[in-house]
Structures are given as C-alpha cells and as structure tokens.
Amino acid sequence: MIHPRIAEDVGRRVGKMLRIGEDWGMKLLPQGPAEWLIKHLPGRLGFTVCSRFYVRDQAEGWIIAILLTGKQMRTLPIGFVQKRILDGILYAQDELGVERVGLGAYTAPMTQSGIAVVEDPRIKIPITHGDALSAASGVEAVKQLIAAKNIAIKNATIAIAGSYGIVGRPMSIMLSELRPQKMIFTGPRPTMLNKFKREMGQYYSGEIFVSNDNSVIKEADIVILTTTSVGSIVSPEILKKDAIVIDMAQPHNMGKNVCEARPDALRVDGGYMTIPGINLGFKMGPPKETTFACLTETIMSVILGDKENHVGQVDVGFAKQVYGMAKSVGFELAPLTNFSQPIVIKTEEVYYDRKAALAVAV
Incomplete structure (x- = not known):
C-alpha cells in the first residue's frame, strides 16, 4: 500500500495516463484541485491498482495507491483516512487474493502501525508495516558511511529526529550499540521523550540529550531523520559542518534546497534496498531494481513463507535479524543515493554528482 506523497504526484500520474507528460499533468490538475478531487473520490475510486508484478517464479504482487496525500492523511479525520486504507486492503484480500499486505509510508502510522488493520475482523491475512527492515537498512547505511568516511564513532554524536x-526507536537502540560519544533524541512530545530517554538508559551509557526542538541536531556528526512531518524539518543553519544526514522519511524530511545551501553536508536516501530481477512496473522514486525497505520486507516475508503479523512497535530482536533474512533471498542495501542519484564511495571519501542530485525533484 502506497499513496501520493504530495498533490503534484497526482498531477504527474494524470499526465502519464493521458500521455501528455508529467508537467502538463500538473498544470491540468494543480495542487488545490488535485487535493479536492482525491478527497471526494467515493468507494472503489478512493484507491487505484498501480501495477502487477512478479517475484521471480515465487510470487506475484500488486502495488495499490490509496488516493490521499501525506498531508491529507495527517490532517483529515482519522476515521476517514483509516476507512480508505482498509477499503484498499480489503480489495487486495477479497478481489486480488493476496496472502500478505504491506503498509507503506503514512498508511502505517495512520493505522497505529498496522494495529487498527489486524484488529478489524474482516482482515484475514497477515499484515506488515515493513519498518523492521527500514530500521535495519538505515543502520546498515550508517555503518557503511562510518567506514567510508573513516569516522571515529566513539568521538562522534548521533542525532535521531523522531526518535x-x-x-x-529501533534505529536509536541499534545505533547505540556502535557506542557513539553522545546521542541526541528529538520528538514533538516532551513526555514521550523523557520516557524514551529512560528506556535508552538500558542500552546506552553515554551522554543522552533530548529536546522537542530539532535545531539541536546542529551538534551531530550523523543525523537520522525519521519523522512523519509533512515537508522539510531541516534548514541549512541547523546542520554541523560536514554532517551526514540519513533521510528515512517519506515525504522527505530534508529538501534539495538544503543540499544546495550546504554543499559540505551529505544527504543520503534512507531505506532503499536492491531487489534484483524484480520489475515492480511502477516508478516510485528509487532507481531500477531498487525499492523501499518496507516493501522489500513484505516481498521477503512472502518468499520465506512468514505468516506472522509484524505490526505495532518494532521488535528490536527481529529488526536485528531481518537484514540477514533479506540477504538470504538476495536483497540487500542499495548503493547509496541522494534524491535517487548515485553516491559513489571511494576509500575514505564520498563522491556524488551534486548537480545531478539537485536537478531531481524532492
């Protein structure tokens, strides 16, 4: 299950369907009319089957888009949003005969990380939000960058926005095992932050700082962005010199304008996995034979015959195992990119075509 990140995605899709090009599609259906239209689509029109694809000779799958933008999912009544998501899942179960459904992007947090789905008596199939592999792949990206940039992690600070x-949460716990000098955790709710700080004290003995102000990430050498905020939460002035930023969020938490203003900082797309030999038949942003870790976990679960639900809070023990499980079926962390443009790692430096990256829309 996916959804348009922003209203412009709807216009792009219309342009492709009418064969007039994405730019003309966005002109034909600009943001305001696009948001109004998809909000008022009734019943079966509230979601669309984007593609049917095959997983080698082992399975087949469908990509279904719930027709609400990320902003709409965050601002419309939760009952309305959940009904539309459930309508799409029931269609997949009852009409397409799928054996498992994966919740992508905001379809997970808007259903209490899938709990509202599995508690619906009409749902008879296992559900996964795929965030165990999302977290594990993000940690793997951090490890690769630490090695490539020759970072002395014991002298470094890691910040996690949306901690x-x-x-x-699982990324914070797994990254604490690298034993950085300091960890910074941010989030909008002080009560939850203080509770999380106490929990992290069980895993990490270094310095911990918490704040509901994201500007505190300016102390961090490595920044992890995992929030469900609509739009960028990072401005050029709140990044440390030569900071590495892993943007796990969809929609992105850091815009290309920040990359342009801060050429010393390195932004990396988080949560991309290679799925060699699989053509999803629908372009979602990642490069060819690459997709989001949450979808990869769903595909992996079907290949391995996993019949369990993976919803709610991520089991950190499972998150530590799931990357190895993915590798066992031929999936692994994709080559690092910035806005889907390649980042080439050579010895102790990271090179990528910043001009090409900045030319790609957020």
Whole structure:
C-alpha cells in the first residue's frame, strides 16, 4: 500500500495516463484541485491498482495507491483516512487474493502501525508495516558511511529526529550499540521523550540529550531523520559542518534546497534496498531494481513463507535479524543515493554528482 506523497504526484500520474507528460499533468490538475478531487473520490475510486508484478517464479504482487496525500492523511479525520486504507486492503484480500499486505509510508502510522488493520475482523491475512527492515537498512547505511568516511564513532554524536517513533526507536537502540560519544533524541512530545530517554538508559551509557526542538541536531556528526512531518524539518543553519544526514522519511524530511545551501553536508536516501530481477512496473522514486525497505520486507516475508503479523512497535530482536533474512533471498542495501542519484564511495571519501542530485525533484 502506497499513496501520493504530495498533490503534484497526482498531477504527474494524470499526465502519464493521458500521455501528455508529467508537467502538463500538473498544470491540468494543480495542487488545490488535485487535493479536492482525491478527497471526494467515493468507494472503489478512493484507491487505484498501480501495477502487477512478479517475484521471480515465487510470487506475484500488486502495488495499490490509496488516493490521499501525506498531508491529507495527517490532517483529515482519522476515521476517514483509516476507512480508505482498509477499503484498499480489503480489495487486495477479497478481489486480488493476496496472502500478505504491506503498509507503506503514512498508511502505517495512520493505522497505529498496522494495529487498527489486524484488529478489524474482516482482515484475514497477515499484515506488515515493513519498518523492521527500514530500521535495519538505515543502520546498515550508517555503518557503511562510518567506514567510508573513516569516522571515529566513539568521538562522534548521533542525532535521531523522531526518535521514539516506529522507525526511530529501533534505529536509536541499534545505533547505540556502535557506542557513539553522545546521542541526541528529538520528538514533538516532551513526555514521550523523557520516557524514551529512560528506556535508552538500558542500552546506552553515554551522554543522552533530548529536546522537542530539532535545531539541536546542529551538534551531530550523523543525523537520522525519521519523522512523519509533512515537508522539510531541516534548514541549512541547523546542520554541523560536514554532517551526514540519513533521510528515512517519506515525504522527505530534508529538501534539495538544503543540499544546495550546504554543499559540505551529505544527504543520503534512507531505506532503499536492491531487489534484483524484480520489475515492480511502477516508478516510485528509487532507481531500477531498487525499492523501499518496507516493501522489500513484505516481498521477503512472502518468499520465506512468514505468516506472522509484524505490526505495532518494532521488535528490536527481529529488526536485528531481518537484514540477514533479506540477504538470504538476495536483497540487500542499495548503493547509496541522494534524491535517487548515485553516491559513489571511494576509500575514505564520498563522491556524488551534486548537480545531478539537485536537478531531481524532492
């Protein structure tokens, strides 16, 4: 299950369907009319089957888009949003005969990380939000960058924005095992932050700082962005010199304008996995034979015959195992990119075509 990140995605899709090009599609259906239209689509029109694809000779799958933008999912009544998501899942179960459904992007947090789905008596199939592999792949990216940039992690500070969230929490716990000098955790709710700080004290003995102000990430050498905020939460002035930023969020938490203003900082797309030999038949942003870790976990679960639900808070023990499980079926962390443009790692430096990256829309 996916959804348009922003209203412009709807216009792009219309342009492709009418064969007039994405730019003309966005002119034909600009933001305001696009948001109004998809909000008022009734019943079966509230979601669309984007593609049917095959997983080698082992399975087949469908990509279904719930027709609400990320902003709409965050601002419309939760009952309305959940009904539309459930309508799409029931269609997949009852009409397409799928054996498992994966919740992508905001379809997970808007259903209490899938709990509202599995508690619906009409749902008879296992559900996964895929965030165990999202977290594990993000940690793997950090490890690769630490090695490539020759970072002395014991002298470094790691910040996680959205630290107690569905992806932020397991990433925080797993990254604490690298033993950085200091960890910074941010989130909008002080009560949850203080509770999370106490929990992290069980895993990490170094310095911990918590704040509901994201500007504190300016102290961090490595920044992990995992929030469900609509739009960028990072401005050029709140990044440390030569900071590495892993943007796990969809929609992105850091815009290309920040990359342009801060050429010393390195932004990396988080949560991309290679799925060699699989053509999803629908372009979602990642490069060819690459997709989001949450979808990869769903595909992996079907291949391995996993019949369990993976919803709610991520089991950190499972998150530590799931990357190895993915590798066992031929999936692994994709080559690092910035806005889907390649980042080439050579010895102790990271090179990538910044001009090409900045030319790609957020």
